Amino acid sequence: MSDTSNEPTDEPAEQSGSESSEPKPKTSADQLTFADMGLGDQVLKQLASLGYEEPTPIQQQAIPSILVGRDLIGQAQTGTGKTAAFALPIVEMVRDAGPGDGPLALVLAPTRELAIQVSEAVHKYGSTSGVRVVPIYGGQPIGRQLDSLRRGVDVVVATPGRALDHIRRRSLRLDAIEILVLDEADEMLDMGFADEIDAIIEELPEDRQTVLFSATMPNRIMKMARSHLNDPIRILIDRSTKAEDRFATVEQRCYVVAREHKSAALGRILDVESPPAAIVFCRTRYEVDNLTESLNGRGYRAEALHGGMSQEQRDRVMSRLRSGTAELLVATDVAARGLDVDQLTHVFNYDVPADAETYVHRIGRVGRAGRTGTAITFAEPREKRQIRNIESETGVQIAQHGVPSVAELRDSRLETLRSEVLAAIASEDLSFYQAVVESMAEDADPVAIALGALHLAHSATARVQDDQEIPAFAARPERRKTSHRADGPSRGKPSRNRSDRDRGDRGERGNRSDRDRDDRGDRSRSRSGQQRMARLYVGAGREARIRPGDLVGAIANETNLNGRDIGSIDMHDRFALVEVPESAVNEVITALNRTTLKGRKVKVRRDRF
Numbered sequence: 001m002s003d004t005s006n007e008p009t010d011e012p013a014e015q016s017g018s019e020s021s022e023p024k025p026k027t028s029a030d031q032l033t034f035a036d037m038g039l040g041d042q043v044l045k046q047l048a049s050l051g052y053e054e055p056t057p058i059q060q061q062a063i064p065s066i067l068v069g070r071d072l073i074g075q076a077q078t079g080t081g082k083t084a085a086f087a088l089p090i091v092e093m094v095r096d097a098g099p100g101d102g103p104l105a106l107v108l109a110p111t112r113e114l115a116i117q118v119s120e121a122v123h124k125y126g127s128t129s130g131v132r133v134v135p136i137y138g139g140q141p142i143g144r145q146l147d148s149l150r151r152g153v154d155v156v157v158a159t160p161g162r163a164l165d166h167i168r169r170r171s172l173r174l175d176a177i178e179i180l181v182l183d184e185a186d187e188m189l190d191m192g193f194a195d196e197i198d199a200i201i202e203e204l205p206e207d208r209q210t211v212l213f214s215a216t217m218p219n220r221i222m223k224m225a226r227s228h229l230n231d232p233i234r235i236l237i238d239r240s241t242k243a244e245d246r247f248a249t250v251e252q253r254c255y256v257v258a259r260e261h262k263s264a265a266l267g268r269i270l271d272v273e274s275p276p277a278a279i280v281f282c283r284t285r286y287e288v289d290n291l292t293e294s295l296n297g298r299g300y301r302a303e304a305l306h307g308g309m310s311q312e313q314r315d316r317v318m319s320r321l322r323s324g325t326a327e328l329l330v331a332t333d334v335a336a337r338g339l340d341v342d343q344l345t346h347v348f349n350y351d352v353p354a355d356a357e358t359y360v361h362r363i364g365r366v367g368r369a370g371r372t373g374t375a376i377t378f379a380e381p382r383e384k385r386q387i388r389n390i391e392s393e394t395g396v397q398i399a400q401h402g403v404p405s406v407a408e409l410r411d412s413r414l415e416t417l418r419s420e421v422l423a424a425i426a427s428e429d430l431s432f433y434q435a436v437v438e439s440m441a442e443d444a445d446p447v448a449i450a451l452g453a454l455h456l457a458h459s460a461t462a463r464v465q466d467d468q469e470i471p472a473f474a475a476r477p478e479r480r481k482t483s484h485r486a487d488g489p490s491r492g493k494p495s496r497n498r499s500d501r502d503r504g505d506r507g508e509r510g511n512r513s514d515r516d517r518d519d520r521g522d523r524s525r526s527r528s529g530q531q532r533m534a535r536l537y538v539g540a541g542r543e544a545r546i547r548p549g550d551l552v553g554a555i556a557n558e559t560n561l562n563g564r565d566i567g568s569i570d571m572h573d574r575f576a577l578v579e580v581p582e583s584a585v586n587e588v589i590t591a592l593n594r595t596t597l598k599g600r601k602v603k604v605r606r607d608r609f
Helices: 012-016 041-049 057-067 082-097 112-129 142-151 160-169 185-190 194-202 219-228 239-249 259-273 285-297 311-323 356-363 381-394 406-427 431-441 446-460 500-507 513-527 548-558 582-594
Strands: 072-075 105-108 133-136 155-158 179-182 209-214 233-236 250-256 278-281 302-305 328-331 346-349 373-379 399-401 533-538 569-571 576-581 604-606
Touching: 041 082, 041 112, 057 072, 057 082, 057 209, 057 233, 082 105, 082 112, 082 179, 082 209, 105 112, 105 160, 105 194, 112 133, 112 155, 112 311, 133 142, 133 160, 142 160, 155 160, 160 194, 185 194, 185 209, 185 219, 194 219, 209 219, 250 381, 259 285, 259 346, 259 373, 285 302, 285 328, 302 311, 346 356, 356 373, 356 381, 373 381, 406 446, 431 446, 533 582, 548 569, 548 576, 548 582, 576 582, 582 604
Parallel strands: 072 209, 072 233, 105 155, 105 179, 133 155, 179 209, 250 373, 250 399, 278 328, 278 346, 302 328, 346 373
Antiparallel strands: 533 576, 533 604, 569 576
16 A cells, blocks of 8 residues: 555444444354345345345445445455445435435446446346436447436436536536535546546535545545545445455466567467457556457457547447457456456556556456456566566465467467367367268278368468467576665676666667666655655556656756756656645746647646645
């Protein structure tokens, strides 16, 4: 956790000082059932019909507290069942209240896909109770949403931007809202929705109930909670439990390959394992488009998914994946947030995730609801330290493997072909081919005929570059530790003085954000105690092709600061966080709002959380 001093405990009732009449979570030896939580018979029957048997830990702790009207902070990773943890109490609340003039519940989610998923879950749980739910998000024709809101709705699930649009149009009434849910709150802040969330909450009744769920609890989330929640109960689904139990269903592997061989390595593993459906995560939309084109050129049915696509395009892509028309989804993290596709068996990290939380979110797409899955990460030789960091933070070992050889690929194909032929013999009516085989048997040995048929079938599955070996990297020795810095330069190599000019030059050769972040942290630490720093929010990031060097250059060119005055720079897909001296905050904000970055105007302000 990034802020251990503010972490919630896993004993919410004691920490919040809740009243004795409130339902208290039972111990692991005396688990709550759905019937113990105060849910009505109609909801319980619906859960039974859907095959729900036992609540997850987050559901056991959250549902009773939400049902009695308490504000709540819940920290849990993807795949722990937190959607049902707030959706079931909402359904129960709406069922008890009956149809009204305006919505009783508002759920805010960071992405369109997650909003749709939450809306589908609420509809599924509340279909027999007559609960009316509407998802509203950008990219969908607003006229359709206006019609749905006019007809009447009990639950609105929205992205912050589109919710604010409807509030300003007065098409979304909030005066009857009894409960607000902030789902994936850390992701919403990462995407720059802090102002929109504040503006929406200003329009809500003060006596509402507020529930916040987040995978992480950094300081900015805790500040938001202190601003908008009233004496909340705090629940933590412990990370160590998560690593032991949740990851048990996911096989995790790492392949160390050079950047120029990543595409071929991905293709080789896809050929060997033949997943029915898989997601390949990339850092940027440009990489998504390029890799999708490359995979389709190799004969795969791949579809791209990223923030630059319209909602109609994204819906069409997801429909193809769920129907089996597409077998691969190549996506950015933002676009794939909240996706839940039953057929998914594999997740591929085409690049090493920036941090452990991103890694956990990605592999959470598989191994859900008792299913097993595989998570594969491709790392360049210089990125092995990042893999060790992820292992350390998640508490799970990621096994390193060699890319399958050409011989292994051929053996795998032959085994697959053998299985398919035996299955066809056992289940298919092959009499149509009997006359052809009998006529061929007059001129050739039956074994030779079978060999020829297998050769043709095997050749038909061959893809581009199947006969080329992919270079393997031997495990590197650990770097020697020095007394002044545990992860310092390896022996025999000169240490690098990472000036701003050097960082800008490296940016042309590839993405080295993690190295840059490490060194910026050292620079910031060496400066600690000399001057107070403030953090600024810059409304554009990696998706706009903005690098740390671009921000440093812009600040140095437009203000009286130089590169050494600038602190840490934290790059994200859609925004960046930059540390500058407190005394120069107004100067930097004014200068950057007046200029352009990569040819575009960018919103710059003091970071609010």
